[in-house]
Amino acid sequence: MSLIPGIIAFGLYSACLLAIGAVGFTLQFGITNVLNLAYGSILTGAMFVDYAIGQGIPNIWFGILLGAVSGALISVLFGRFIVMPYVRRGTSLVAMAMVTIGVALVIQYTLESIQGPFVYSYQVAHQTTVRFAGVTMSEEQLIIIGAALVLMAAVHALLQYTRLGLAMRATAVHPGLARSCGVSTERVRFTAWLVSGALCGISGVLLGISTGSFNSVTGGPFFITLVVAAIIGGVGKPYGAMIGALVIGLVSEAAAAVISPDYKNIVAWVILIVVLIVRPQGIFAEFASRRELIG
Amino acid sequence: MSPAVQFYASSLAILFGINLIAVWGLDLQYGVSGIFNFAYIVFQSAGAYTAGLFALHPAAYYQMNETYIGGLNMPFPIPLLAATAAGALLAIPLYLIGIRRLRGDYQAMAMLVLSLIATAFADAQVNLVNGPTGISFVPKPLAAQLPLTFLGYQWAYLGFVAVITLIVFWITRSIVSSPFGRVLRAVRDSETAAASLGRRVSRARLTVFVLGGGLAGLSGGLLMQYVTAWSPSSWLYPETFLFLTVIVVGGTANLAGNALGTLLVPILIIEGTRFLPQIGYPGLIDSLDWVVIGLVMLAFLWFRPQGLLPERRRSWVTFLPGGRRSLGDLLRPRRAVPLPGEAGTEG
Numbered sequence: 001m002s003l004i005p006g007i008i009a010f011g012l013y014s015a016c017l018l019a020i021g022a023v024g025f026t027l028q029f030g031i032t033n034v035l036n037l038a039y040g041s042i043l044t045g046a047m048f049v050d051y052a053i054g055q056g057i058p059n060i061w062f063g064i065l066l067g068a069v070s071g072a073l074i075s076v077l078f079g080r081f082i083v084m085p086y087v088r089r090g091t092s093l094v095a096m097a098m099v100t101i102g103v104a105l106v107i108q109y110t111l112e113s114i115q116g117p118f119v120y121s122y123q124v125a126h127q128t129t130v131r132f133a134g135v136t137m138s139e140e141q142l143i144i145i146g147a148a149l150v151l152m153a154a155v156h157a158l159l160q161y162t163r164l165g166l167a168m169r170a171t172a173v174h175p176g177l178a179r180s181c182g183v184s185t186e187r188v189r190f191t192a193w194l195v196s197g198a199l200c201g202i203s204g205v206l207l208g209i210s211t212g213s214f215n216s217v218t219g220g221p222f223f224i225t226l227v228v229a230a231i232i233g234g235v236g237k238p239y240g241a242m243i244g245a246l247v248i249g250l251v252s253e254a255a256a257a258v259i260s261p262d263y264k265n266i267v268a269w270v271i272l273i274v275v276l277i278v279r280p281q282g283i284f285a286e287f288a289s290r291r292e293l294i295g
Numbered sequence: 296m297s298p299a300v301q302f303y304a305s306s307l308a309i310l311f312g313i314n315l316i317a318v319w320g321l322d323l324q325y326g327v328s329g330i331f332n333f334a335y336i337v338f339q340s341a342g343a344y345t346a347g348l349f350a351l352h353p354a355a356y357y358q359m360n361e362t363y364i365g366g367l368n369m370p371f372p373i374p375l376l377a378a379t380a381a382g383a384l385l386a387i388p389l390y391l392i393g394i395r396r397l398r399g400d401y402q403a404m405a406m407l408v409l410s411l412i413a414t415a416f417a418d419a420q421v422n423l424v425n426g427p428t429g430i431s432f433v434p435k436p437l438a439a440q441l442p443l444t445f446l447g448y449q450w451a452y453l454g455f456v457a458v459i460t461l462i463v464f465w466i467t468r469s470i471v472s473s474p475f476g477r478v479l480r481a482v483r484d485s486e487t488a489a490a491s492l493g494r495r496v497s498r499a500r501l502t503v504f505v506l507g508g509g510l511a512g513l514s515g516g517l518l519m520q521y522v523t524a525w526s527p528s529s530w531l532y533p534e535t536f537l538f539l540t541v542i543v544v545g546g547t548a549n550l551a552g553n554a555l556g557t558l559l560v561p562i563l564i565i566e567g568t569r570f571l572p573q574i575g576y577p578g579l580i581d582s583l584d585w586v587v588i589g590l591v592m593l594a595f596l597w598f599r600p601q602g603l604l605p606e607r608r609r610s611w612v613t614f615l616p617g618g619r620r621s622l623g624d625l626l627r628p629r630r631a632v633p634l635p636g637e638a639g640t641e642g
Contacts, residue, residue: 105589113582262419
């Protein structure tokens with residue numbers, strides 16, 4: 001029974017780490033309707049940009065800021081100069097997924113050819129630990145949990161209490177109708193790429209800090225796990241992604257504690273299969289099947 | 296020809312045949328029927344492992360501390376037949392989970408996740424197929440029985456692969472040009488129209504998914520019995536994108552286009568650069584190959600999304616969704632235009 005506090009604490013921690021990325025992914029997908037399989041590579045890219053600029057990140061807050069800026073920059077450029085031209089050219093939904101894969105391959109393997117056979121790690125300055133209810137967590141882990149909660153609250157505030165958030169929600173539901181009501185879908189699209197990129201970059205840096213060491217493939221499995229969190233919550237629904245991340249975090253930590261750490265990711269992904277079989281709501285073919293691409 | 300050149304040329308030709316079988320299988324699903332199977336490599340891998348486990352002796356026989364199930368040590372055609380069956384059977388559960396009720400890009404997402412699950416599972420469950428190390432020393436078919444030199448066997452295997460490739464070509468062409476092939480294209484072009492004309496959409500999709508899976512399994516079996524070793528790192532998910540790039544480059548739903556794409560992408564880019572003088576650290580050229588593949592995919596989707604050899608127009612089709620006027624036109628993707636009455640149906 002002594003396992004339970006640990007599972008809850010580390011499950012919450014994994015969930016926070018995942019939620020940041022999953023909300024970013026789902027927000028952008030919900031608004032632009034482009035399945036962005038390059039998200040994982042952007043995440044890894046931000047991780048590397050930070051490493052190069054921050055020289056190993058002496059300060060976690062500086063790292064988060066740098067991650068947000070670099071992720072947002074890569075994401076906005078990607079949205080503006082790659083996704084938008086293809087969409088305007090009339091590329092179909094699925095061909096867009098292939099375009100993002102092409103970009104993902106280019107980013108990932110460019111990083112791989114730059115990094116060579118090395119593994120990188122951030123040098124996080126302080127490692128004080130906190131003990132609570134029989135669970136020991138490091139200060140960084142608590143900061144990550146706090147940062148995730150703040151970011152989720154910020155996304156909530158953006159979506160619920162600002163005109164821009166209203167425009168974003170409207171565009172996600174029906175872009176044509178939103179446009180005819182005077183919503184600038186152009187601006188909404190830009191915001192979606194910006195916010196999702198910032199969240200993506202932050203989650204990349206936090207992942208790098210949390211795993212200790214990373215290379216060009218670290219982002220891949222993490223990206224898949226956050227996609228799973230997004231699908232479980234119903235793709236395009238930020239609150240769903242938060243719930244999905246919570247489920248995945250708790251269940252995968254429980255699996256790591258009870259079965260074996262090797263199964264942490266597998267169990268998380270198997271949840272997806274269960275969801276696809278039992279409750280495919282939100283991913284039914286009927287839903288969003290005639291959605292328009294926003295370029 | 297010197298032996299080294301003979302070996303290189305024959306192995307390129309063998310890999311061409313094996314890849315082409317896999318590409319035809321994937322194009323039956325992707326190009327002809329519009330199913331987005333981003334886990335295609337899993338089917339090939341299932342075939343490879345099955346062929347290996349049928350051909351090998353039991354693990355204890357080798358005394359190498361390997362752990363895998365099976366090890367049936369079956370004679371020549373059985374491992375390949377089992378590989379084909381494994382790919383085809385695997386298609387049924389994966390279809391039910393990832394394809395049946397999902398729209399295109401969700402299919403892609405679900406299948407991608409399934410592909411990663413499969414790799415991670417093979418890695419973690421060491422007693423299944425020997426975990427990350429994989430299985431090796433799989434006997435080549437009839438290698439002990441045939442009185443051939445190393446090179447002679449190489450050419451014989453090429454002949455065998457060539458015969459299989461021709462048979463697969465004949466089967467695939469028959470499927471594509473049969474009434475069933477027309478149903479598949481109808482399902483791809485407009486599911487609603489096909490269903491309203493009484494075609495069983497889901498059954499057609501499942502059938503083609505199983506057929507494609509079987510071809511993937513067969514190609515995996517042939518590959519396994521040629522390279523004799525297979526591990527989770529041989530079938531990471533980017534390999535599926537390699538096949539998709541082949542189809543995008545060569546042309547969707549065009550068997551000759553598939554062959555051209557196979558020649559250009561896996562053979563020229565991946566295999567052709569294998570013997571370049573090493574630059575930088577070992578593996579740099581491999582990474583750069585993949586950068587090139589990504590760029591090729593982007594370039595083709597921009598400049599020539601229909602591929603080098605587009606699908607040929609098979610009939611007059613005057614009214615198709617989205618204001619397109621012909622099947623050929625349909626292949627040039629454009630912004631989805633809602634049909635009258637369909638706008639505003641999404642919630």
